[in-house]
Amino acid sequence: MTSYKADRSIKWRFSILGVLAGLALLAMTPAKAEYADVIINNYADAAGMRPVVFPHWFHRIRFRCKVCHADLGFQFKAGGNKITMAKIIDGKFCGACHNGEVAWSVENCNMCHSGIPGTPTHIHGSTVQRLVSPPYKALNAPQQPAQP
């Protein structure tokens, strides 16, 4: 133990460990945007609208999960609810509150339809998304024809 100071290789080993720790710290940079924001692009792109961005954090401050996920029938699945404007105007899904009474109404198109065009349906920052990387696809690749 007394020869540690004289031992150069040990010194090197510790500096390499330090560099590795530094790299690990770099890799742990926190996510930039808001966790749990849902981007819904079931029909928006095809209809020439921007995809919808649903901020979970904003709604969670005001309502408990139960209100939407039990009473209004939202499934626990991004893009799994087949929400259309017709249903919303009919008072279903978002339209249960976004009717000008509980919250602002559907005239404010671009407050929901605010995503970057072409962003696929997903939950931002989800573990599945971090674990499972989709196969490589070139930018501006031709769209797959719709299944009949």
Place this chain on the structure above:
Amino acid sequence: MRQQLKIFVGSAVLTLLVSAPALAADAVLYNGAMQHGERLMLADVSSSNTFNRNLKKEKDPNAAPSEDGYHDPENEGTHILQPPKDAYPGLPTTEFGNHVDWVKAIDEKKLSPRWDRVNSSEEPFVMDMDIVREVKASVPDVVFPHRQHTEWLACANCHPAIFIPQKGANQINMSAILLGQKCGVCHGKVSFPITTKTCSKCHSKPKPADWSPPLSDATLKNPWR
């Protein structure tokens, strides 16, 4: 030992300093690469491979909608939306997810979200019952607290579709959770994420002192054991 520690910390800091300009350059390149009208594929949105220094860095948590990477800054509505940082002050913080401890916020009465769509006086039906799940591996056992969950959710949200309300009826493992089943239906998506910082939030009951790993069937059937 002190000297080794000094070398360790010193070289870690040096690495961070040396790579800072490179990171900044990455960010500039990434922002420059996205032209208007260019399609953003899932590969861009995915934060997989964050260990690769050459990939996109996401640095600023709780970014304003116009800077978060998926709100369109050219859309007027984007700039009307409230930035999370305007809403979070005063709420208890965490190191993960939204960087807000939502359960603690309700416990400390900093937040009182409605339990009913229109009636703000309705109270949730809170059930205070802890379920202990013994874990086969050597990690601490899982304690599932009903109280925190029933503050937010109705029974029917989980029972019986996700969890059969019966002891021993649910097979749960971390692979299933990480792929979005069982607890993973919410955890890792909207409720607290699954990171090395959050293991102990569920795995919270230490194993008994005399615990030893269970033996496999093959071992038990081995006549020469």
